[in-house]
Structure formats: C-alpha cells, structure tokens
Amino acid sequence: MSKFPHLRQDFLASIVVFLVAVPLCVGVAVASGVPAELGLVTGIVGGILTGLMPGSSLQVSGPAAGLTVIVFEAVSEFGVGTLGVIVLVAGVLQLAMGFLKVGRWFRAISVSVVEGMLCGIGLVIIAGQVYAAAGLKAPETGVGKITGLPGAFADALGSTEALTSLAIGAGTIAVVVLWKKLPKAAQSVPGALAAVVLATVATLALSLPVATVEVEGLLGVIQPPGADAFGELATPAIWGTIVAFALIASAESLFSAAAVDRLHDGPRTQYDKEMVAQGAGNTVCGLLGALPMTAVIVRSSANVSAGAKTKASRVLHGVWLLLFAAAMPAALALIPLPALAGILVHAGWKLIPFRQIAALWRGYKGEALILVVTAVSIVAVNMFEGVLIGLALAVVKAAWDASHIKLEVVDKGTGPLQVHLTGNATFLRLPKILDSLENLPPDRRAELDLSGLHHLDHACRTALENWAQRHSAVGAQPVEATEPLKPAAEKATANV
Numbered sequence: 001m002s003k004f005p006h007l008r009q010d011f012l013a014s015i016v017v018f019l020v021a022v023p024l025c026v027g028v029a030v031a032s033g034v035p036a037e038l039g040l041v042t043g044i045v046g047g048i049l050t051g052l053m054p055g056s057s058l059q060v061s062g063p064a065a066g067l068t069v070i071v072f073e074a075v076s077e078f079g080v081g082t083l084g085v086i087v088l089v090a091g092v093l094q095l096a097m098g099f100l101k102v103g104r105w106f107r108a109i110s111v112s113v114v115e116g117m118l119c120g121i122g123l124v125i126i127a128g129q130v131y132a133a134a135g136l137k138a139p140e141t142g143v144g145k146i147t148g149l150p151g152a153f154a155d156a157l158g159s160t161e162a163l164t165s166l167a168i169g170a171g172t173i174a175v176v177v178l179w180k181k182l183p184k185a186a187q188s189v190p191g192a193l194a195a196v197v198l199a200t201v202a203t204l205a206l207s208l209p210v211a212t213v214e215v216e217g218l219l220g221v222i223q224p225p226g227a228d229a230f231g232e233l234a235t236p237a238i239w240g241t242i243v244a245f246a247l248i249a250s251a252e253s254l255f256s257a258a259a260v261d262r263l264h265d266g267p268r269t270q271y272d273k274e275m276v277a278q279g280a281g282n283t284v285c286g287l288l289g290a291l292p293m294t295a296v297i298v299r300s301s302a303n304v305s306a307g308a309k310t311k312a313s314r315v316l317h318g319v320w321l322l323l324f325a326a327a328m329p330a331a332l333a334l335i336p337l338p339a340l341a342g343i344l345v346h347a348g349w350k351l352i353p354f355r356q357i358a359a360l361w362r363g364y365k366g367e368a369l370i371l372v373v374t375a376v377s378i379v380a381v382n383m384f385e386g387v388l389i390g391l392a393l394a395v396v397k398a399a400w401d402a403s404h405i406k407l408e409v410v411d412k413g414t415g416p417l418q419v420h421l422t423g424n425a426t427f428l429r430l431p432k433i434l435d436s437l438e439n440l441p442p443d444r445r446a447e448l449d450l451s452g453l454h455h456l457d458h459a460c461r462t463a464l465e466n467w468a469q470r471h472s473a474v475g476a477q478p479v480e481a482t483e484p485l486k487p488a489a490e491k492a493t494a495n496v
Helices: 007-031 036-052 065-078 080-099 103-108 111-134 142-147 149-157 160-179 191-206 227-234 236-261 271-287 297-305 312-327 337-351 354-363 365-380 383-402 427-438 458-475
Strands: 405-410 417-425 446-456 480-482 493-495
Touching (some): 007 065, 007 191, 007 312, 007 337, 036 271, 065 111, 065 236, 065 337, 080 227, 080 236, 111 149, 111 236, 111 337, 111 354, 111 365, 111 383, 142 149, 160 337, 227 236, 236 297, 236 383, 354 365, 365 383
Parallel strands (some): 417 446, 446 480
Antiparallel strands (some): 405 417
C-alpha cells in the first residue's frame, strides 16, 4: 500500500483551494485597509503551519471576510503597526483557551447569535464595498455606510470613472453568480478566480480608468511589531479589540469546523486541538504583522467538494500561495480594486442567512429576534459590542424559557382552595405568580402545594411567605404550604 494513498486527490484539491484563496486573501486585505500581500501571508501561515497541526483535518484557514470589519476598525484606531500585537496577543489567548480545553464550550454559544453576527458583518461588508466598487471613500460607521448609499449612487451617476468602476464590480458579481450555471467542466475553475481574471483582462484590454491593487512585495510588508506597538498594550481600549479578535475568530473557526464535519465522513474535529492550531497560526501571523486568521467555510467546503482526503491538501494550498506571492507579485498590481470589491460583496451576501431567518421566524420567533437584534447592533454600534448584546439577549431568553411555571387552583366548593405550583419558580415569573395568588378570595383558607417545583429561588420563597402571612391575617386560617421535594428529605408539611 502506498505511503500516501490519497496524494492525487489531495493534490488536485489543493489547486482548487489555492485558486479560491487568492482573490479572497487579496480582497480581504484590501478591504481591511492593509497591503494586499498581508492577506497572502495569513493564507500561507494558515495553510502551512495551521494546516500541519491536529484538530480538523479538512477545514482551511486564512484571512476571513467575517473579520474584515473589526480589522478595519482596529487599523483605523491603532494603526497597521499595532495590528501585529493585537493578532499576536489574540493568538496567545486562543492557545490558552485551547490548552485549558475551552474549545468545546464554544459549541454552547447560541446559533442565533452567530448567525446574527454573520448577518451584521455581511451587511457592513456589502455597504462598505459598494463605495469601494465605485472608487468612493466610505463613511466610518456602519449606519453611515448604509444611509449614505443613496448619496453615493447619486455621486457615481455624475462621474464617468465611478460608473466605469461600478460596472467592473457589478460585472464581477454577475460572473461569480452565473458561473454556477455553466457546465461542470467550466466550474472546475472557481468562479471568483474567473471573475477576477476576466475583470483584469477587460480593464487592460479597454484601458479602463480604474484603481488597481498596490504592490509592495512580500518581504517589504512583513513588519514584526516593535516596542512602540507593544507599548499600546497599556491602553485599556486595545484589550476590547484583542478579546473581540480572539472570541470571534475562535467562534467562527469552531462553527466552521462543525459545518465541515457535516460535509464529510472522515475524522471528526477535536475542538480543543483545533483551538490550539488557530492560536498558533494567529500568534505567528501577529509576529509577522499580518492579518488574523480563522477557518473559512468557503475554502473549507471547496476543499471537501474537490475530493480532499487528508490535511495534505490544505498544506499544499499554502505552498502554492507562497510560490505565487514570491514568484508573481507583479500579477497582483494588475487586479482592479472594484473586482475585489465585487468578490467581497458576493461573500458578504452569502453571510446573510436568509433561509435561517425565515425558518426561525416560523418556528422560534424569540431566536429570530435575537438574530436580528445582534445584526442591527453590529451595524449600529460595532462588532464586539453587537455580539455582547446578542449574547446577553440569548442568556435572558434562556433564563426566561427555563423558568416555566404552571399555577393551578382547585376549588372543590367546600374546604380550602388548593393551589398547585409546578415547574421552576424564579424571580422572572414572580409577577405572574403573585397576580394569581392575590386574586384568590381573601376569606377562603388556602393550601399551597409546592411539591411539584423543581426549583424555588430566594426571591420567590420570600414573596410566597409574605403573601401567605397577608392571606392568613385576612382569613384567620393559616395558609398551609407543602415544601418542594428535597433530594434527602420526604415531603414536609408546615404552617407558614
């Protein structure tokens, strides 16, 4: 038996993943406000270093559209020189979480929050890249980007250059969308790559006045963070960005791993080891001053679809990226920026979970609300605080759902009223409980049966005792209460 029984499948898959990765690596870097080559550096590290490590065997890591917004905000606030420190410390945090076996807990994060996060990111990416496609400067805030679109289109209509640039971007999107309608033989070339190549050829052949990618050379852009950059760690504001990088990159990677596991029958993801692999990759990316990485579902699904069997395919894709960046950097300078903007608009559109929103609304309106609130918060405030708002809402909803309680009053006509409480009595349902109890006739004796409660918190116990004292004072007969069952005790009856 051959030592590498799947080498052919992995080799062919690596070519496909490489072709998908090139326009995304460059496009994400440009949209993040850093040199295009830094996107390739992250892709190379994600392919070769993270690709060699254990965790998830078939998912592929690199710069992700999902982090574009937060990277752009970080670069705008702290500068490109400090980006390496942010990514480095975020990588160390990921390593710590992996070694402490926190990785598996990311599976407990509400799916609605993650979908809302992706939706919000998608909306901000689409709005921001429309400006880039027209060659215009985008407003800084998410709300500004969206509300400024009508004015941007009005400005573009009065400029031949802006209209030409928009046409290149729109044409790129059209090629990506329509490429899937072509025969399978043609689809062996990724649509994103075909769209960028066609846009580049059209721009050169027609000498169109559109901006192209600026090239500095691979070694020229690699700048390890200096002492000044590390000094920024004394600024409290930077730590919010670092935590956001670590948590969002980890969540995206581990949710991607879960999605990729559903696409193949091979070994399952080892979540804690995958967290360590992502942390190692981001630590090295930080040392090189490059973009942060996550596992990317677009590249990962392309890897599985292309027939990859082992991690060799993702490692080889990193090798091809390195050869491309070293041997053909000048090719990047020919790529029109509106074509990359078109690629990212399409990527942002795919991040918006239209089907999931519709399905949630039909069956789980509360979850749909969490998704929408998370997305709107990201657009209105920023990435980190938007996700925190979504998580807080998910926790409140979970607490509310967990506090189900049923109150039943049995009146046999004669004798005491029998009040049965079952479920979980928490302060969240206290208004409902007290409203029902206070509506009982004050001149009737009451028996309060609490044996059906699974949980009775302090606030509820105190409120029930106060109600019992008031009701006893009015009716002369004391309220008789049956305590909740306890693990080591029989049901006890006591006068309250």
